[in-house]
Amino acid sequence: QKEVEQNSGPLSVPEGAIASLNCTYSDRGSQSFFWYRQYSGKSPELIMFIYSNGDKEDGRFTAQLNKASQYVSLLIRDSQPSDSATYLCAVMGNAGKSTFGDGTTLTVKP
Amino acid sequence: EAQVTQNPRYLITVTGKKLTVTCSQNMNHEYMSWYRQDPGLGLRQIYYSMNVEVTDKGDVPEGYKVSRKEKRNFPLILESPSPNQTSLYFCATGNTGELFFGEGSRLTVL
Numbered sequence: 001q002k003e004v005e006q007n008s009g010p011l012s013v014p015e016g017a018i019a020s021l022n023c024t025y026s027d028r029g030s031q032s033f034f035w036y037r038q039y040s041g042k043s044p045e046l047i048m049f050i051y052s053n054g055d056k057e058d059g060r061f062t063a064q065l066n067k068a069s070q071y072v073s074l075l076i077r078d079s080q081p082s083d084s085a086t087y088l089c090a091v092m093g094n095a096g097k098s099t100f101g102d103g104t105t106l107t108v109k110p
Numbered sequence: 111e112a113q114v115t116q117n118p119r120y121l122i123t124v125t126g127k128k129l130t131v132t133c134s135q136n137m138n139h140e141y142m143s144w145y146r147q148d149p150g151l152g153l154r155q156i157y158y159s160m161n162v163e164v165t166d167k168g169d170v171p172e173g174y175k176v177s178r179k180e181k182r183n184f185p186l187i188l189e190s191p192s193p194n195q196t197s198l199y200f201c202a203t204g205n206t207g208e209l210f211f212g213e214g215s216r217l218t219v220l
Contacts, residue, residue, distance in 0.1 A: 043214050098158070
């Protein structure tokens with residue numbers, strides 16, 4: 001079992017729809033959770049982080065964390081073609097070790 | 111402007127020829143890390159450094175060395191590169207787990 005698993009995708013949604021990206025992790029001691037967006041040929045860029053159970057909203061993005069279920073999700077509302085990218089879920093341990101999922105590729109169709 | 115600078119950005123080399131990929135950050139962050147990204151395998155952590163003179167192995171350290179003699183620089187050294195080290199390499203820095211990535215270095219070992 002991988003330490004961080006994401007729904008494999010690819011995921012395709014129409015413009016204006018909600019895109020839902022999911023991630024599960026195996027280390028129950030994990031403290032910090034991140035979502036990065038990576039456009040093709042570019043480096044990852046941070047879009048959301050969450051440390052506590054519940055929801056965290058930033059504009060069209062909402063991160064959800066459920067530590068009991070070891071589950072992190074990212075919702076993108078009113079999806080735009082510019083949101084088309086690969087989304088990486090990452091988990092950071094206290095000692096600095098980080099683990100990334102393989103990524104989910106999202107395509108938003110006009 | 112906050113930057114993470116990697117050099118070289120592209121390199122083709124031959125098996126066994128030692129090389130160094132440099133990484134420099136002007137963000138005054140304690141934490142720095144190296145990753146490699148391969149199709150189907152996602153981003154995997156090679157080495158990380160919580161502070162000057164402190165380095166730790168990530169998930170795939172074999173065949174790599176690092177040093178952290180000063181806060182801003184974190185070079186990645188391949189003493190004897192092999193074809194299985196052909197990959198896209200990213201350096202990253204951060205203070206609270208949120209990472210800022212360099213533009214990447216695409217390395218090909220023939």
